[in-house]
Amino acid sequence: MQKIRLLLLLALVQVCIVPPAVAHHVLGRPSYSLSEDSNTPPSMQVETQIGKFFVTYMVFPAFPRANEPGRVNLYATRIDSGEPYAGQISFSVKDDSWFSSDEETLGTQPIDDGVFRQGFQFNKDGDYIITARFEADGEPYAIDFPLTIGDTSSSTPITVTAIIIVLFLAGINIIKRKQLLRAKIRAGQEDKHA
Amino acid sequence: MTMTHPGLPITWALGIVIAMLLTGLGVMLIRSETPRDRVIRLARLPLIGAPLQRFLQRPWLLLGLKILFVAVFLLIIAAGLYGTPIAERNFATVITWNIWWAALIISIFFLGTSWCGACPWDTLASWLVRHRLWGRSASGLSLNLKVPKVLRNLWPALLLLIILTWLELGVGITTNPKATASLALLIVVLAIVSAALYEDKAFCRFFCPVGRTVGAYSQLSMIELRPIEPDICARCDTLECYRGDDNIAPCPTHLVMGRLTQNTYCISCGNCLQSCPEQNVGWQIRSPSREAIQDARPRWDEAWFILGLLALTSFHGITMLPAWESLMTGLAQQIGDSGNLLISFSLGLGLDLAVLVALFALAVRLTQWLSGNRQGFRQIFSTFSFAALPLAFAYHLAHNLNHLVRESSDLTTLISNPLGTATQPLGMMEKHLRHLQMLISQDSLFLLQALLMVFGFWIAMRIIRHRRSGVLPGATWSLLPMVLFAVLINLFHVWLLMQPMTMRM
Numbered sequence: 169m170q171k172i173r174l175l176l177l178l179a180l181v182q183v184c185i186v187p188p189a190v191a192h193h194v195l196g197r198p199s200y201s202l203s204e205d206s207n208t209p210p211s212m213q214v215e216t217q218i219g220k221f222f223v224t225y226m227v228f229p230a231f232p233r234a235n236e237p238g239r240v241n242l243y244a245t246r247i248d249s250g251e252p253y254a255g256q257i258s259f260s261v262k263d264d265s266w267f268s269s270d271e272e273t274l275g276t277q278p279i280d281d282g283v284f285r286q287g288f289q290f291n292k293d294g295d296y297i298i299t300a301r302f303e304a305d306g307e308p309y310a311i312d313f314p315l316t317i318g319d320t321s322s323s324t325p326i327t328v329t330a331i332i333i334v335l336f337l338a339g340i341n342i343i344k345r346k347q348l349l350r351a352k353i354r355a356g357q358e359d360k361h362a
Numbered sequence: 363m364t365m366t367h368p369g370l371p372i373t374w375a376l377g378i379v380i381a382m383l384l385t386g387l388g389v390m391l392i393r394s395e396t397p398r399d400r401v402i403r404l405a406r407l408p409l410i411g412a413p414l415q416r417f418l419q420r421p422w423l424l425l426g427l428k429i430l431f432v433a434v435f436l437l438i439i440a441a442g443l444y445g446t447p448i449a450e451r452n453f454a455t456v457i458t459w460n461i462w463w464a465a466l467i468i469s470i471f472f473l474g475t476s477w478c479g480a481c482p483w484d485t486l487a488s489w490l491v492r493h494r495l496w497g498r499s500a501s502g503l504s505l506n507l508k509v510p511k512v513l514r515n516l517w518p519a520l521l522l523l524i525i526l527t528w529l530e531l532g533v534g535i536t537t538n539p540k541a542t543a544s545l546a547l548l549i550v551v552l553a554i555v556s557a558a559l560y561e562d563k564a565f566c567r568f569f570c571p572v573g574r575t576v577g578a579y580s581q582l583s584m585i586e587l588r589p590i591e592p593d594i595c596a597r598c599d600t601l602e603c604y605r606g607d608d609n610i611a612p613c614p615t616h617l618v619m620g621r622l623t624q625n626t627y628c629i630s631c632g633n634c635l636q637s638c639p640e641q642n643v644g645w646q647i648r649s650p651s652r653e654a655i656q657d658a659r660p661r662w663d664e665a666w667f668i669l670g671l672l673a674l675t676s677f678h679g680i681t682m683l684p685a686w687e688s689l690m691t692g693l694a695q696q697i698g699d700s701g702n703l704l705i706s707f708s709l710g711l712g713l714d715l716a717v718l719v720a721l722f723a724l725a726v727r728l729t730q731w732l733s734g735n736r737q738g739f740r741q742i743f744s745t746f747s748f749a750a751l752p753l754a755f756a757y758h759l760a761h762n763l764n765h766l767v768r769e770s771s772d773l774t775t776l777i778s779n780p781l782g783t784a785t786q787p788l789g790m791m792e793k794h795l796r797h798l799q800m801l802i803s804q805d806s807l808f809l810l811q812a813l814l815m816v817f818g819f820w821i822a823m824r825i826i827r828h829r830r831s832g833v834l835p836g837a838t839w840s841l842l843p844m845v846l847f848a849v850l851i852n853l854f855h856v857w858l859l860m861q862p863m864t865m866r867m
């Protein structure tokens with residue numbers, strides 16, 4: 169038994185010290201990738217599905233800034249056949265905040281080499297929602313995508329957490345004080361009766 | 363482009379199947395054994411035993427760890443809220459989901475429930491509510507209410523674990539630093555609310571999905587906190603471990619060291635280590651299977667938690683299969699789901715839980731029927747649920763090893779720039795390089811995964827064999843449904859490991 173254990177241990181050590189083989193290809197794919205936008209900055213990509221369509225949405229550059237041009241690329245293909253949607257898509261934008269409902273039209277784009285391209289330029293940092301609308305087979309489609317312009321780091325979660333904790337502990341503190349006061353009164357009354 | 367990790371090669375899988383066959387036959391037909399009670403008490407080790415025991419009894423050791431983890435936790439919050447939205451460049455998402463969540467499960471085997479002892483959620487809640495860094499405190503801001511009877515079980519933790527899985531895999535908070543930080547804050551709020559309302563550490567004992575997962579798996583840990591000399595505990599009538607003393611708080615989960623038989627509810631707070639006047643509590647190394655095989659007591663809610671854990675563990679693997687996406691797409695088309703496909707995902711999650719529990723219940727019912735036994739269904743269900751624990755743990759470890767080994771490279775860059783300031787998303791070349799830069803060689807990974815799968819199955823077989831004496835004494839062939847359940851689940855897990863797995867981020 170000891171020998172078997174020793175052999176197993178040796179086998180384990182042997183395998184562990186073998187360095188990983190560095191291949192030129194991973195899973196048969198070349199280790200580089202040139203997309204149609206290879207000379208553009210990296211993009212952020214969102215994939216979704218609506219009705220009969222797969223929709224892929226890309227933003228160039230990955231982190232657009234205020235007063236700098238950017239672009240949305242949208243690909244819409246039929247799930248069943250893989251055929252690209254060939255009509256027009258209109259793009260609009262609104263603030264992604266609770267109290268804003270103002271919507272502004274960005275434009276309507278025809279398909280161009282399988283892609284719907286919509287340029288944009290914002291003058292204010294913030295979180296926005298881009299809505300892409302189109303019609304297919306007599307049915308209207310509307311898809312919302314998030315778009316962040318500039319640095320929108322937020323202290324809201326920390327502030328909300330701190331407020332909840334402070335209010336809750338303050339409430340508990342009041343209850344405890346009342347309990348103590350009641351206990352003191354009760355003890356005083358018991359002393360009187362005694 | 364989505365990157366996938368290669369799965370376990372067929373030769374390794376065949377090796378696992380042969381080893382399963384041999385160990386299964388060995389346990390069920392040849393060996394009749396009781397697990398060894400032999401333990402190595404760290405306090406009794408020659409030369410280092412006494413100093414080590416003194417070192418472990420010092421409160422500053424745990425306090426130091428708590429401060430360190432709270433600091434890391436606060437950095438996660440800061441990085442999540444103020445750092446880059448690129449998940450793979452942000453400290454919050456990488457540390458939380460790629461490192462901590464994967465390494466935590468692995469740590470349980472070696473360190474038991476030690477994580478709970480230094481957990482930042484409970485530490486922050488205790489500091490804010492009890493107003494003490496360590497030691498016994500007056501009640502502080504807590505109302506010290508008793509937890510309502512309806513909540514004194516593992517159902518709340520199971521529900522939260524399902525919600526956590528839904529958020530993790532369905533909503534996709536693993537790739538969203540802000541959401542990761544917000545979830546961490548939410549759990550702090552829950553821990554604080556629980557500490558302010560209820561006595562002791564009710565959150566750890568009943569509600570925390572991570573703590574209860576650690577507790578369940580720690581039944582298979584190689585380490586435990588137990589009496590050094592059981593006789594001393596048998597004679598003790600002061601029970602400082604349970605009641606505490608003037609300076610040390612009582613056991614926060616109401617355990618009496620002399621009667622402790624399972625790790626599940628011990629949160630490694632070390633109070634008993636410090637308060638025992640006889641210095642009779644210490645860490646010891648043990649057979650990792652003994653507790654699940656014989657010591658742990660079957661309970662209905664724990665049984666459901668274990669089955670939930672098994673189902674959710676398998677579900678993690680299922681959702682990382684490239685085929686999962688097409689399955690969700692098809693389902694979404696059928697039911698008219700769109701956007702994040704959350705309805706389809708929720709249906710898939712519910713189906714996974716339902717199928718696994720139904721399979722187990724069927725195995726229990728068949729076992730009951732074949733044995734002609736009059737024992738209640740609940741008792742057999744609870745008793746044999748322990749067999750699901752090593753199956754879940756082994757697959758969880760094997761799956762997490764894959765993430766940890768393949769997705770943890772380039773940590774130094776991340777630590778030097780935790781907020782990911784001025785970084786760009788991973789380029790294709792970087793993705794490929796990360797794919798190739800593994801912590802250990804691929805063959806080592808496959809070997810470890812194979813050993814884990816065989817180990818889990820072996821323990822499950824021993825549990826089925828040993829636990830039958832409690833509920834189905836003398837049963838032999840009637841155990842076949844339970845054995846088949848274990849075989850089926852383990853083979854499914856091996857198949858999952860064979861599939862290419864989508865990279866987390």
